[in-house]
Amino acid sequence: MTKIAIVDDDPISSQIVSKFLIATLDCDVKLFGDGEEFLRQLPNLPALDVLLLDIILPGMDGIELLKLLPSTLPDPPPVIMLSGQDKVDTAVEALRNGAKDYMVKPFDLVRLEKAVRNIVEMNSLKAEVKELRHQIKKEIYYSDIIASSNEMREVFNFITKVKDANVPVMILGESGTGKELVAQAIHHYGNRSQRPFIAVNCAAIPNDLLESELFGHERGAFTGAVERKEGKFELADGGTLFLDEIAEMDIAMQSKLLRVLQSKLLERVGGKESIPVDVRIISATNANISEATTAKRFRPDLYYRLSTFPIVLPPLRKRKSDIVLLADHFLKKYSAEYGKTGTEFDKGVMRAFSEYTWPGNVRELENIVQRAIIMSEGNVIRLTDIPNLSPVPLSQMDSLEPFLESLSEVPTLEQMNELIIKQALKRERGNISTVARKLNIGRATLYRMIKRFRLNEE
Template sequence: MVTTNGHKILVVEDEPNERQSLVRLLHDEGYQVNAADSADKALSYLDEGVDFVLTDLRMGDVSGMDLLKHWKLKQPEAMFLMITGHGSVQTAIDAIRAGAYHYMTKPIDPQALLIMLQNMVRQKAETRKVRELQNRLDERFSLSSIIGRSAGMQRVFELIRRSATAFSTVLILGESGTGKELVAQAIHQNSPRRDGPFIAVNCAAMPATLVESELFGHEKGAFTGATDRRMGRFESAIGGTIFIDEIGEFEVSLQVKLLRALETRVITPVGGNKEIRVDTRVLAATSRDIRQMMLENKFREDLYYRLNVITIEIPPLRQRLEDIPLLAKRFMDRVNEQNGTKITSIAPNLVDAMQQYPWPGNVRELLNIIERMMVLSDKTQLEIDDLPSFIRYPNGKITVPAPGMPAASATPSSTAGGAPATGGVATSAAATAAPAEAAAPVEAKPATLDEALATMTLEDLENRAIAAALQRFNNNRTRAARALGISVRTLQRKLGAKNPDEPVSEPTEPAAEAPPLVESGTQ
């Protein structure tokens, strides 16, 4: 059938005049209409993608009720409007229970029918939106949405799979930024309660005095400002899941009430005396050391053991550095979609640098750094110079060679004959070294800038800074000068003074602004 208006209607009526009248009415309203005089003929349209079926309840050997049941097995999203002319209202009600949208009695009021169809169109649109949202949730919170090939994350995936189908309480442990709420949502979304609500409560984000009211609700007049009854999060999550984040922030007095709710599945709102039964699954998480808190009498042992039916420990990012390339690619795709950027790859040396950093903020910090680099970059590939210096140089330390010897990390590449490449800077110690000494292997010694300054001359330090900048930007003097915080002409002058035989020329290649070698506040 050709679709106009996007809605296809099938009219099933064994009385010819009524059938033709309905077809004309609906066709004039812009619907694409087909008709059948029996349920058997109606079934030939089963694969046509019909949106709405208007069917008489009583027709020959196969009734409208039989047609409804058979059709719903094959195409459950189709909406049925039952028409009866025999006063069999109870049969029509039974049809609604079987999945029909509604029923109308003969004779049909044309305007009432059109209004009914408009309501069906609106509901179908809402149902489609809900289904699309559900599909997005399934995609976002499926196990495939949680990135990780490391052994630690594989254990997390297995525990999510096993715990999702149960009603048991789950305690999720992990440092801040490891993705505890994402794990909780994955458990809910893969559970039989997926169609119910997922309610998250962050106890660290609210005053301790409000946590009880937030969880269990309150009655009118329970405290100053309680002008109306308020439903708590436990009650809002009935039929679904409540996720209590940072449960380690609970005061001991509130821990008793939570324990009772877990054991009895009953809550009492603040200021009330009526108990409310709650069919709510509880997932909890904390970044604190609960066992240590128990030793300090800050967390009840009985509550811990009640929560600790299933424990999922999420490893920090520093313990699964091999997952960084996968995480970075996923985050790049997300940022590209959100911001309209078109950065598609990461330089290998940038990945290496990120895998050397301990990531105290875990996955959340990695996401923020990826987004920062992508927003500030004007290239299609993220490079090492896009990385903030506090990550390139953790703890404010830079690898500096021992005085008097060049290091690969601080000097430009040499030619095959051993002479510095164009634009290179020879240190004074290296320039006067005897060949035998130059050939002897000397181990570079990492040091802080303060330690380097104590053992090097100002000229040595300047030489190494210039050499490192030139190597970093492949001898592009414009970018090297910007990174050093000096003008190109000043850099040319310094290079001419250190290498008088090398011709000095103005740069011919403009380059993007480069960040300084060491950002302020990180030394």
């Protein structure tokens, strides 16, 4: 129901207007004899949809009241001014101060009703637009993260919950699932976004250099320390420090890190001074860090401290609906980049994509699409433009994990395929049909692979 208030010192006029509006609109009308009375009652009134305001009032006049409204209400109602005199300058002043309409008494009631209706319609339109905006914002809120799956929706909810809280977050997930992207989203959409986001890859920096990298060093702290250098902690002050591949940090460094996190003070290498730091820590790993804790390769106290808010990014094969979306996204992105806009996937390509197990996750998909666009001729990406995506069966992937962890470098897909097929052939004593069925690939594909990997020579 539309809520209307009339402030007018002429009771007869306001009675007539009120009766007419109630008869023609679905509305509720409150009457006030002067501005002070209205302001006094205002806190007890429901949010008004329209306010009809007379200009000449005892005490404070209508224009003054109009000017006061924005400072009294966060969202002041639209105002229609009613005036006994037809004076251009008061009309101008009223409109300049935000009145939506201006009517001279005795006014045409039908016109007034129309003016009120217009405003009510505008209000609901505005509310609708606001609601739509809100929805759009929700959909594309973490705009760099392309996803539609329920699994990723949960990730989005998690980001929304933790982004403004200064709590440590640990992001777990296979390689290429988007861990760094999520870390950036937490920072960029959170309340530290105006301060730096600094990423440190603990696996890329030798452990004996990591301390100076993180905490900085004083001049002469060690050979080669010719200048004082600020560490990443100081550079990230007020912002976020992203400790990637945290499981690779050695035990000695873990203790130093823990001390800094507990005291919020650090000492540069070779320094005496305690420097206060305010840094939010986001860590990530694709290793099984809780297992590393059991195996005493990772300090449990540090682990608990960093992982109060853990989030697991599901592998791409567990969120099939994202595959299509991401493939399209990378198609648009890279075809524009390489001047091949309008490129499309040929039929069968999407299917091959969604059936594949993506051990390299989103990064692998991105690379394959990028490469296919370069390779493609005409405006079509054909199956022949993408590498042979023979599916790695899930059961095999799981048994591969310990094997993968034992490798210093991530094997290529080709190497994985070779390994899987070799194992399967051995287990099935070379029975092609059984192997093909168990690996869920065609016999022809299997023969082709055997030939390619020269497994028939063994």
